[in-house]
Amino acid sequence: MQNPAQKNVAQKTQAPLTDYLLRLGDSALVLGQRHAQLCGKAPALEEELALMNVGLDLFGQARNWLGYAAELMNDNVDADHLAFRRDAQDFRNLLITEQPNGDFADIMGRQFLFDAWHVHLLDGLTHSSDPRIAEVAAKSLKEATYHLRRSSEWVIRLGDGTEESHTRMQRALDNLWQFTGELLQVDEIDQAMIETGIAPDPEAIAARWKATVEEVLEEATLERPSYDAWMYTGGKVGHHTEHLGFLLAEMQYLPRAYPDATAW
Amino acid sequence: MRPPGNPPSDGPIDDWPSSDLIGSDRRGLPPAGEKGDIDAVLAVLEQVPDPEVPVVSVVELGIVRDIDWVDGRLAVNVTPTYSGCPATEVIEQHIHEALVAAGYSDPLIQRRLSPAWTTDWLTEAGREKLRAYGIAPPVGSASKRSLTGQSDPVVPCPLCGSNATERVSEFGSTACKALYRCRDCLEPFDYFKCL
Numbered sequence: 001m002q003n004p005a006q007k008n009v010a011q012k013t014q015a016p017l018t019d020y021l022l023r024l025g026d027s028a029l030v031l032g033q034r035h036a037q038l039c040g041k042a043p044a045l046e047e048e049l050a051l052m053n054v055g056l057d058l059f060g061q062a063r064n065w066l067g068y069a070a071e072l073m074n075d076n077v078d079a080d081h082l083a084f085r086r087d088a089q090d091f092r093n094l095l096i097t098e099q100p101n102g103d104f105a106d107i108m109g110r111q112f113l114f115d116a117w118h119v120h121l122l123d124g125l126t127h128s129s130d131p132r133i134a135e136v137a138a139k140s141l142k143e144a145t146y147h148l149r150r151s152s153e154w155v156i157r158l159g160d161g162t163e164e165s166h167t168r169m170q171r172a173l174d175n176l177w178q179f180t181g182e183l184l185q186v187d188e189i190d191q192a193m194i195e196t197g198i199a200p201d202p203e204a205i206a207a208r209w210k211a212t213v214e215e216v217l218e219e220a221t222l223e224r225p226s227y228d229a230w231m232y233t234g235g236k237v238g239h240h241t242e243h244l245g246f247l248l249a250e251m252q253y254l255p256r257a258y259p260d261a262t263a264w
Numbered sequence: 265m266r267p268p269g270n271p272p273s274d275g276p277i278d279d280w281p282s283s284d285l286i287g288s289d290r291r292g293l294p295p296a297g298e299k300g301d302i303d304a305v306l307a308v309l310e311q312v313p314d315p316e317v318p319v320v321s322v323v324e325l326g327i328v329r330d331i332d333w334v335d336g337r338l339a340v341n342v343t344p345t346y347s348g349c350p351a352t353e354v355i356e357q358h359i360h361e362a363l364v365a366a367g368y369s370d371p372l373i374q375r376r377l378s379p380a381w382t383t384d385w386l387t388e389a390g391r392e393k394l395r396a397y398g399i400a401p402p403v404g405s406a407s408k409r410s411l412t413g414q415s416d417p418v419v420p421c422p423l424c425g426s427n428a429t430e431r432v433s434e435f436g437s438t439a440c441k442a443l444y445r446c447r448d449c450l451e452p453f454d455y456f457k458c459l
Contacts, residue, residue, distance in 0.1 A: 046433035060348025
């Protein structure tokens with residue numbers, strides 16, 4: 001029979017891990033859906049292909065994270081159920097991922113600030129004490145690295161471009177900045193992950209994120225807002241901006257309207 | 265000019281990334297002839313084309329990672345090219361169908377993520393077929409430098425062979441390709457990028 005003390009430990013570590021996986025999976029899913037909304041609306045064919053492919057990578061990553069979370073929940077749910085049958089308050093994505101598409105500067109600014117964090121986090125997660133997380137992270141890291149390469153090029157091209165593109169890129173950065181505090185925020189769930197060696201040292205991630213952001217913004221001739229600026233938080237515990245509900249309403253409509261469908 | 269988005273070489277994040285972007289056990293399939301049974305299975309799988317690039321087989325693409333027998337049941341391990349590759353399920357289904365048609369009852373098709381797929385696993389024959397089909401095969405070996413754009417390779421045009429080519433977009437018709445253009449024959453073409 002299982003030692004009761006051990007069982008308690010298992011229960012204690014399982015819930016934060018599930019939450020942590022939802023944070024990873026929901027962030028990828030929601031940002032991927034923002035890309036999907038651009039289908040047929042990108043400014044050029046090449047950019048349309050790129051946006052859709054980046055979105056597709058994010059959906060694939062979301063499926064891997066949410067699939068793992070669903071197994072831990074052991075509640076007869078799967079990744080699709082988590083994606084399509086939960087309401088906004090159950091989502092644990094970062095607030096920056098749900099911000100609206102706006103203009104191309106908003107889209108690439110959001111992607112860049114996220115990518116610059118994502119690559120360093122995934123890189124750290126490849127050393128996770130949880131082998132399944134390490135495996136998914138190693139796969140995702142290659143994709144995220146390529147995403148960062150593209151989003152930084154765009155931030156530089158727009159920032160160091162015409163007066164109009166520079167103005168818009170700076171405005172996008174100023175608007176999005178208030179959601180970046182959450183990327184570096186460490187709460188009790190993160191703390192539990194760090195203590196068990198599942199998640200990497202947050203200070204190293206923060207230092208790397210800042211270094212990447214500073215390097216690219218400098219080359220883009222953009223002014224970096226202050227790290228001490230007031231920041232929105234809450235996405236990681238289910239307190240979202242008003243934008244997420246609308247995104248989910250569109251994304252979840254079909255499976256919710258036809259809950260008995262077995263084939264699409 | 266140093267390409268953007270990469271950590272400065274003398275900066276605090278000099279060691280980024282700390283992990284190998286290109287992880288490979290270099291093990292793959294057992295050598296041909298070692299097991300007659302495996303050769304027979306391989307022969308079947310060599311007839312299963314990639315649905316997006318039908319000139320190469322799943323074996324040539326390097327996504328068949330392992331062939332084994334589990335309790336008398338044939339088990340084939342397949343790895344996806346990209347996390348979100350929409351062809352993954354279709355490929356697994358096609359492999360299943362081909363094996364059943366060849367007389368293997370109830371084969372087990374397993375998905376394996378680690379080590380992550382790399383274009384280094386594309387076979388020589390596969391690369392040649394890609395080129396003949398009009399898709400430039402990956403140039404050189406996959407590395408951190410090729411992924412972050414620190415070393416963009418010269419990609420010869422698969423149509424006229426010219427080295428005067430330029431990248432139009434980081435992504436082409438599928439996630440695994442980038443869009444290029446030849447400045448000599450003026451034709452656009454897909455490049456199977458290093459991953």
